[in-house]
Amino acid sequence: MQIKPEELDNNGYVLIDSLGHKELIPFVRTYLKKRTKISSFYTVSNIIIVVAIIFCFWQNYGIDDFSLGSGITYFTYGMAIAFGLIPLHEFIHVLAYKSQGAEKTSYGANLKKFHFMAIADKFVANKKEFQVVALAPFVVISIILGILLFFVSNLWDFTILGILLTHTAFSSGDFGLLSYFEFNNDREIVTYDDKENSISYFYGKIK
Structure with missing residues (x-):
């Protein structure tokens, strides 16, 4: 948005x-539990992936060179690799x-609570702009992984x-955070980060 916080x-x-960055996890949990379309989409996405994993085990059961142990081993490879994608995830946020229109971007992390975030200091984002920022890493990385499924061998499917x-x-x-925007859909919500004080602010006005 072409508007300054002040x-x-x-x-x-x-x-x-206002959301202190140290309190991000309980805030997120609260709004993922709300009945919104975005929280439902997130839940369904996880269910689909779990079903795909179960199907992959079932599909490979009985193949001579496959065992439950090998499937689990390759699956844990994938979990480990996902940790290595965290910098890429945040980098995509910054690009988004x-x-x-954000100019002052940076990264934040709380290693104790294991959460990471991209910060756009004093950049006011409306719902549409924030949707682009929030969804970009999930969409880009999920599409790439989905395509890779068609080009890897059976065991690497688990990875x-x-x-x-x-x-x-x-x-x-x-x-x-997207669920928060949707839950407050009766208002026009905008948000911005205050890097110095490690706080994100949410403003709204009646539509």
Whole structure:
């Protein structure tokens, strides 16, 4: 949006929530539990991946060079690789922020609580812009992994599915924040990050 944080009050927006970055996880959990379309989509996505994993085990059962142990081993490879994708995930967030007009971007992390975030300091984003930012890593990485499933051998299918399931779990914060926007759909919600104080602010005005 072409608006600065200090201009929000004069444009009819009022502060409705502030989120300390250390409190991200309980905030996300709260709004993933709300009955919104985005939280339902997130739940269904996880279910589909789990069903695909079960189907993959069933499909390979009885093949001479396949065993339950080998399937689990290759699946855990995928889980480990997903951790290595965290920098890429956040980098895609930053690219998405820049595509929406953000200039001051950076990264944040809380290793104790194991959550990471891309920050666009003082960039006010509306719902549409935030959707692009939040969904970009999930969409890009999921599409790439989905394509790879058609080009790898049976055991490596488990690795791809392991990456997909774990990365989807890592995307819960993005979906939780999107669910917040949808839950407050009666208002025009905008948000911005205050890097110095490690707080994200949410402003709204009646539509």
